[in-house]
Amino acid sequence: MATTKVIDWDKVGGGIKRKSIFLEITFILPVAVLFLLVIMAIFAPLLAPYPYDQISMQDRLLPPFFMDGGTTAHLLGTDNIGRDILSRVIYGAQISLSISLIVIAITASIGTVLGILAGYLGGRTDAFLMRVTDISLSFPAILIAILMAVTIGPGYWTVVLAISMLGWAPYARLIRGEALKLRESDFVAQARIIGASPVRIMFRHIFPNVLNPLIVMVTLSVGFVILTEAALSYLGAGIPPPAASWGNMVNDGRTFIDTAWWMSLFPGIVIGLVVLAGNFLGDWLRDKMDPRLRQL
């Protein structure tokens, strides 16, 4: 007698049953990490055991608590002038995260708008915008930042402006290529046939179709912005001390890397976490945006 096998339909097709979004690890993990970091940034004054700029020379270069000579008073140790690393990492989230967010919002918007304009309109608009993009790409961002730091003084908004000023160019380049491809597509021709205006075509038909590369670029930029800010801080054109940003903490630790590695390591770990979380979230979003994958 043949045995009848009960088919578990949830498992048919490799178990591709539509999962609730909250069960997906690639979504929940990066969101949790970013959420925690944002909470950390907002409630920094409550969470941090010490003020970020409290100097204590007798406690300088203390190692983290789990090492010989470490103390639970300074869980992650102290830096070369005795400031608490944990507190500075917590406060650093405020600056590093907000700079990334603002810079990415500015550069992605400018780059997308210019890219779509250049790609869709073509001709002289394209030639002009792309030459401007070329010029922007050929300038070293650091040089501009130093120039600006000298002229308007270093500070938070100087960093934002300096990174944004040239940071839109890669976006424009990428989006322009996509728009150029989409302009020739049949569905854009179809939109013209039903009488859609150029503005409408760019906004409604081109824009949603460039979201995927845009999101990938945004997630990759998170790391770029934090690291550029770090480089600027190192050159004295970034966030001026005593304010804590992850970037300037990593750079402060550079000189002590062989004796007090914790000075660079802990801010380095959070930078890594943010970049990784951004990439994961970007992947997840990209999958969700693709209607083909969305239906599975």
Next chain:
Amino acid sequence: MSKVILRVEDLRSFFFTRKGVVKAVDGVSFYVCEGETFGLVGESACGKTVTALSILRLLPEPAGQIVGGKIFLDGTNLLELSKEEMRKYRGRMISMILQDPMTSLNPVYTVGDQIAESVRLHQGLQGEKVDEEVISALRLLKIPSPEMIMRNYPFQLSGGMRQRVVGAIAMSCHPRLLIADEPTTALDATIQAQYLTLFKDVQKQTNVAIIFITHDFGVVGNMCQRVGVMYAGKIVETATTREIFKTPKHPYTSALMDSVPRLDQKGDRLYSIKGQPPSLRDLPPGCRFFPRCPVAEDICRQKEPAEVEISEGHFVSCWKVK
């Protein structure tokens, strides 16, 4: 005879390229009546699609330009309209179906959204009224369970179904003229036959005038009341479908007819027209067909033949036809 809805007079559309001027459409005239299907036949690159795009004024600028002629749609010369006015005509008065249903829908919107876009643009409707129009457009194209299909994304539908959706978009605002640019080329034979029957039905219901662009005489015989045969940017012969099939006058038309494989005749090899169509950049003087024409004479080489009406509604441009 019913009312003439579209009249194209001496249309000339050129492409200005670095290598020279491409005369893609060079003096094309024809008309289409309400409820009629006019076939535009010819081999690749003879100017069929450029003619269609010219009527919509959607030539790829700045290279492609309409340099002369008149296009009257229901009495209005489309070439005199401003860009904004023309945009309002597109979709509402004239619509077009493209060849490939796999690429002519936007992958990120549902089918319903895409039909709704046209409805919103031209009818100024909101909310549930839009949905009603969308469903009625889907019904017109005999799409089963429209309430469900409208929520689907293009990739969820088959090629035949997508092409119906494209048809629904085109018909959603009840245009007076529909241009179908080889809409069945990408479909297989059974679906093609279905689609053609469907379109005849749509036409009966809406009385829309159709310009049917194709290179398939079978489709012409099935769909069209009248046909224009295009060669190298010109219509060389216009007549009713019956006359074209029975008594083709232009040597090019007869040659095309002879190149169609037939089931009722046994033969050796299928006839094919010798040579290549002329480059539209560098047209021969005189008749465009004379280098390939089996009956060409001296005059064909020197002067372009004028269009003559040999019987009612049957126009031919050939020196050999008297």
